[in-house]
Amino acid sequence: MNGIHDLGGMHGHGPINPPPTEPVFSHEWERRIFALFIGAFGGGHYNVDEFRHAIERMDPAEYLLGSYYEHWLHSIETLLLEKGVVTRDELDQKIAALKGGH
Amino acid sequence: MSHDHDHTDPPEDIELRVKALESVLADKGLIDTSALDELIDLYETKIGPRNGAKVVAKAWTDPDYRQRLLSDGTAAIKELGFSGVQGEDMVVVENTPDVHNMIVCTLCSCYPWPTLGLPPAWFKSAPYRSRVVIDPRGVLKEFGISLSAEKEVRVWDSSAELRYLVLPERPAGTDGWQEDQLVELVTRDSMIGVGFPKSAPDNHQQAGA
Amino acid sequence: MPVVTKDIVPLLVQTGASARVAEDIPARFVPGDTVLAKNVNPANHTRLPRYVRGKVGTIMMDHGVFVTPDTAAHGLGEHPQHVYCVRFTAAELWGGDASSKDTVNIDLWDDYLQPA
Structure with missing residues (x-):
């Protein structure tokens, strides 16, 4: 698809500004979603092509604003919902429970 | 296919979404959280x-x-x-x-x-x-x-x-x-x-x- | 479905999941061939970026036979085919202002290419 992910040759995305060093993960949730990707992939819930395509189907503005691991979260949620592995209600109920537990 | 999910989630909601996803999958027995810990350790330290x-x-x-x-x-x-x-x-x-x-x-x-x-x-x-x-x-x-x-x-x-x-x-x-x-x-x-x-x-x- | 448990993590990580397919499929191109990256605009998943579509390049390597993402992303099967490394000159991709020395090399599936 002619999506926002197909970036090669575009102008205007600004400087790269590579920092001298950076941690492997910047937040705890990045660790969890990274590992969840391999765990759910190894469990046979999606293949890597489905995974990439679910990222490509993101809203373009959200894609550009979101970090790499936000893309991963989006993709895994999308695929597990589409395949019926989890339901929206199950996720929403769990989020509510986690909020209540604070 | 899109979902009417809030696309402007602030970062704290991302954290909750990840926790919820892991928790629901663990409840269903579809992931082993100790395996996830092991994966993180491998890629973070080895x-x-x-x-x-x-x-x-x-x-x-x-x-x-x-x-x-x-x-x-x-x-x-x-x-x-x-x-x-x-x-x-x-x-x-x-x-x-x-x-x-x-x-x-x-x-x-x-x-x-x-x-x-x-x-x-x-x-x-x-x-x-x-x-x-x-x-x-x-x-x-x-x-x-x-x-x-x-x-x-x-x-x-x-x-x-x-x-x-x-x-x-x-x-x-x-x-x-x-x-x-x-x-x-x-x-x-x-x-x-x-x-x-x-x-x-x-x-x-x-x-x- | 199998659950990834802690004890299989090291083996899983060391083994991975190669997209290479052990099928004896004849190659349509050999290194040195001139090819055209098709000008197509599929709405589905593809790994043919826009910047090479309609451009002429040279086959540098035949990597062997791989699963095709365009079908595998949509539950339409592996459709194994050759993947080649194709070299495009910067001038071909970006026009006369580009460095005459520089090249972009990209791995493309057989279906993305036609003889030029």
């Missing part, structure tokens, strides 16, 4: 650019190994014990006085995990992915590198299922150095093609040699 540096240093000191590395990267890298996820099929490209190689994945952020670990954020970013193919020399300038116009810049867009590693040129003044000394000179960026290995004298002083 699998990183030190692996690739060992490959490069061996290629610098062992001409037969260098040949094997350039003709069948996957097998030669596996000789040193590095293989697997996102390095299943490897190609190694060699810098020479005439050619400078650079790696990118314009379509996502494919990167050779077994030899370099997980990619830095800039490698996955729109600025790097958009520009490397159209303005590689401009990108190199941002990394502090200016190449002669006579040198060929070869960009490798690794957007299929082959993963690429740059074999940088061995620094001058390292004749007679052992493999384990040379490993210390190999930087992550030099194996992506946006940097060079450290130069010899500095390292000698650091190492107290």
